Amino acid sequence: MxxxxxxxxxxxxxxxxxxxxxxxxxxxxxxxxxxxxxxxxxxxxxxxxxxxxxxxxxxxxxxxxxxxxxxxxxxxxxxxxxxxxxxxxxxxxxxxxxxxxxxxxxxxxxxxxxxxxxxxxxxxxxxxxxxxxxxxxxxxxxxxxxxxxxxxxxxxxxxxxxxxxxxxxxxxxxxxxxxxxxxxxxxxxxxxxxxxxxxxxxxxxxxxxxxxxxxxxxxxxxxxxxxxxxxxxxxxxxxxxxxxxxxxxxxxxxxxxxxxxxxxxxxxxxxxxxxxxxxxxxxxxxxxxxxxxxxxxxxxxxxxxxxxxxxxxxxxxxxxxxxxxxxxxxxxxxxxxxIPCIGCNICNGRSSAPEIVCTVNGFTGREYELKLELAIQQRKIAILGGGIPGLAAACILKQRGHTVEVFTSQPLGGLAALRARVPIHHELEEAITFYSGELKRLEIHVNQHEPSKRELEDLEFNDIIVAYSDNHSEESNAIDVQSAIQVLERPEQTADQVLLVGSNVLTAETALLLGSLGKKVKIISKQSRFPNDVGTSFRQYLLEKLSALSVEIEILKSEDSWEALTGNNQVILGDSYPSIQPAINQFKDFSGEVHVLGDAYPFDDLANVVKKATDIALTMGGVTHECNKSHDGTGRKISR
Ligand SMILES: Cc1cc2nc3c(=O)[nH]c(=O)nc-3n(C[C@H](O)[C@H](O)[C@H](O)COP(=O)(O)O)c2cc1C
Ligand code: SF4
Incomplete structure (x- = not known):
């Protein structure tokens, strides 16, 4: 066009x-x-x-x-x-x-x-x-x-x-x-x-x-x-x-x-x-x-x-x-x-530092120090997980001359694919579409299952990057208490009246999704700053959206316990994010190099993990002369 x-x-x-x-x-x-x-x-x-x-x-x-x-x-x-x-x-x-x-x-x-x-x-x-x-x-x-x-x-x-x-x-x-x-x-x-x-x-x-x-x-x-x-x-x-x-x-x-x-x-x-x-x-x-x-x-x-x-x-x-x-x-x-901006506003005020960083581009602000170069030693690398950090690493590694395959039993996008269901986050779909396109363009094969350590060794992978987080904690498998991540997976199976217990952005966004489906939602936050893990601009925005859906927010007094407030509501726990520990346990004895990234839900963490993915992918196999350097980090040459 x-x-x-x-x-x-x-x-x-x-x-x-x-x-x-x-x-x-x-x-x-x-x-x-x-x-x-x-x-x-x-x-x-x-x-x-x-x-x-x-x-x-x-x-x-x-x-x-x-x-x-x-x-x-x-x-x-x-x-x-x-x-x-x-x-x-x-x-x-x-x-x-x-x-x-x-x-x-x-x-x-x-x-x-x-x-x-x-x-x-x-x-x-x-x-x-x-x-x-x-x-x-x-x-x-x-x-x-x-x-x-x-x-x-x-x-x-x-x-x-x-x-x-x-x-x-x-x-x-x-x-x-x-x-x-x-x-x-x-x-x-x-x-x-x-x-x-x-x-x-x-x-x-x-x-x-x-x-x-x-x-x-x-x-x-x-x-x-x-x-x-x-x-x-x-x-x-x-x-x-x-x-x-x-x-x-x-x-x-x-x-x-x-x-x-x-x-x-x-x-x-x-x-x-x-x-x-x-x-x-x-x-x-x-x-x-x-x-x-x-x-x-x-x-x-x-x-x-x-x-x-x-x-x-x-x-x-x-x-x-x-x-x-x-x-x-x-x-x-x-x-x-x-590379589509997803509107996460991490560039515009993180709690950790005020400088611009970008959740979808690990090169932003580091153009002076990062180079996309051929690796000294080309290796066969498995990316375990289809979240944005793993996909970003896969694309960089492939352009550095490595053989790369992705393994995931979930749809591409990992936690971002779940989060895209929240009404304000449909723009995450664009990032997933972008990476799917990059995988095709770079001919990176996606295996639709979770491999065992043994399988990866039999397939002679030299190194692995663990790039997923486990969605299911034991606590949340209880019948009457679900985790917010489980709710994002199957929101339609949630009761019409729910109590969300949590102080983080996952809690807020789960409430937003359920509220938009017409459910009556109340949030109990243990922190007075709710949600407590987003910057000012996103927080203001979320609170306005929640208020528009009549979601009630109660700040728990330190002496109270939320269990006393459950009434007839279905209880959803928002505060625990998926963990990378199960994946680490599963692959820690792998014969080659093991790098652990995980996936991430809060944008602040996602930006950090994408940065880490970029750094790991730029150094695996060692660094030699410059190849195909481009500003967007994809290595693509643009017809000028
Ligand atoms: C990290 C960041 C820094 C900004 N700094 C300025 C600034 O110095 N002066 C200004 O007028 N606007 C500033 N803005 C606002 C932008 O210029 C722009 O108006 C706003 O981001 C909306 O445009 P966009 O949707 O294309 O990002 C800043 C925005 C961001 C995200
Ligand atoms: S940090 Fe988020 S909002 Fe800022 S440019 Fe990157 S994707 Fe867009």
Missing amino acids: SYDYLFKEIQIGEIHLKNRIVLSPLTSNYCDKDGFVTPRLLEYYKARAEGGVGLMIVEGAIVSQNGRGFPYQLMVDRDELIPGLGTLADQIHQSGSKAILQIMHHGRQTRAAAASGDVVAPSAVPCPAFKEMPRELSVSDIKGVVAEFAEAARRAKETGFLGVELHLAHGYLLHEFISPFANKRKDNYGGSLENRLRIVREIVETIREQLGHTFPVFCRISSDDYVEKGITIEEAIEIAKRLEQVGVAAIDVSAGVVASFYRTTPPSGSPEGLYVEAASRIKQNVNIPVIAVGRIKHPEAANQIIGESKADLVALGRALIADPDWVQKAQAGQEEFI
């Missing part, structure tokens, strides 16, 4: 773009602790620039020390950062893409520890998510902020970026001024829209005065804050019109604030292109290019947005985290080879 609209050139001021695909700004946290560009950051952007993106809006660079949110964010507040930023811009341009730099200040959406002890905002009102009381900026402070943004833009220009994007969305400082949700001022910077936009107008005018009218300023705005007293589409249209009047070059239309976090990065199960209608309404009211963003992941959908003139460009965030070669694959009509 060809996507002609997507691959039409476009001119924005003096910037000529070869296509309509934009890398959405994505804070990677790949910098050093002082915000300098690192080799890791360079290689991550290079992969996506070489992958064919038309315009890269480089991640939010912070304009001042009190504007910081994370320790490893990109900074643009000092001249000493210029050489590194210059290398980044040059490299993107040499790789055939174009770069502008997003500039931002976290405002009250930060912690004092990150922001040099000085959390600031338009008004002394804490963000409901961060809860730290900010210092209200005085008028002279505001003039200082204007100067900081203008200085940041000057540095961007000096380093070779072709423009800047002001971050006026997601609840950060400039958005806090614009939105009555955070701005309670009574002076010239609060109240009317004209006043709330004053700081932005001053920044745009200062940049244009100091850097000339040909240096474009883009603005990312919020089409809906999804909070009380926040911006709605009607006001967003008015904002876009006023920004056009002050000389802004393009409008990038996003949504949400940190208090409505999942709206900024809509998770799995959100409709594709959910903010496109908002972008379209804005486009009808301005004469400058409009960028649509938000869960755009299939080339056909992206092409249609441009074809129907709903927007002039489409920005892709997570789709390009998952597959840096998305653009080339779309252009070559190889959409079935695109």
Whole structure:
């Protein structure tokens, strides 16, 4: 299929773009602790620039020390950062893409520890998510902020970026001024829209005065804050019109604030292109290019947005985290080879570390250190289990010259195949389809049974990777108490009224599945933070979905026992995840190398196991010269 609209050139001021695909700004946290560009950051952007993106809006660079949110964010507040930023811009341009730099200040959406002890905002009102009381900026402070943004833009220009994007969305400082949700001022910077936009107008005018009218300023705005007293589409249209009047070059239309976090990065199960209608309404009211963003992941959908003139460009965030070669694959009509983002939002805030990692691509963020090379010694390797980690390992091993076979008695996908039954997780099916396609393309045989150790030795396998987890614990075999995994396997056999006992995401998602089947569900959680093993954005999303299905959630007091609360309900235990121990016991005496991965249910663990699978598969049999290196880690050569 060809996507002609997507691959039409476009001119924005003096910037000529070869296509309509934009890398959405994505804070990677790949910098050093002082915000300098690192080799890791360079290689991550290079992969996506070489992958064919038309315009890269480089991640939010912070304009001042009190504007910081994370320790490893990109900074643009000092001249000493210029050489590194210059290398980044040059490299993107040499790789055939174009770069502008997003500039931002976290405002009250930060912690004092990150922001040099000085959390600031338009008004002394804490963000409901961060809860730290900010210092209200005085008028002279505001003039200082204007100067900081203008200085940041000057540095961007000096380093070779072709423009800047002001971050006026997601609840950060400039958005806090614009939105009555955070701005309670009574002076010239609060109240009317004209006043709330004053700081932005001053920044745009200062940049244009100091850097000339040909240096474009883009603005990312919020089409809906999804909070009380926040911006709605009607006001967003008015904002876009006023920004056009002050000389802004393009409008990038996003949504949400940190208090409505999942709206900024809509998770799995959100409709594709959910903010496109908002972008379209804005486009009808301005004469400058409009960028649509938000869960755009299939080339056909992206092409249609441009074809129907709903927007002039489409920005892709997570789709390009998952597959840096998305653009080339779309252009070559190889959409079935695109590694599909599953919307798990692990890239956007794990508890363990804030940096971008990807559940479906173990190479993301490690482009600088990983290479797909032929193994020194080609071995015969059995992958036991058909979960995503095992399949990822199988594909890498095969391309390194090994003989690989997969063994599983279950449908391909392992725990992901079960999880895909949960209404919000149908996107997991796309990942399973992708890997099934890769197995065929690479001619990896799948044996539909679980082998014994003896069988594998008789078949002369040198090494094995144990890549499944056992779904059935002894406890859950009791007649009146089932495990949540058993329920996912056979949800229709569950009673009409159930009590789910557990604090994890498996409990929440099982409740979601049963609730969607019309069952009456109550959850008893032993932890006050429920579910306790997902990031903020996914948690918010799940709780809203559960509430929409009238699922009751009770937090168990420490002195109470859940057994006393069962009543006439069928009891389902959610807290135990499938274990890898039975598989380890079965294969520990195998004659060759045994690597243990298991499968994983929570996305955080799945991302870790996929990373481990990638590392193991890249080293088995030893490493020699480079072969077929590709950014997506599949080794596929794309026709350029
Ligand atoms: C890891 C991550 C970091 C992000 N960082 C930024 C940022 O620095 N600036 C910004 O405007 N949006 C940021 N976003 C939001 C994205 O640019 C994008 O608007 C959002 O992910 C929705 O697009 P998508 O569905 O294509 O991912 C970030 C999103 C993610 C997942
Ligand atoms: S971590 Fe999850 S949401 Fe983020 S890009 Fe990868 S698959 Fe998509």
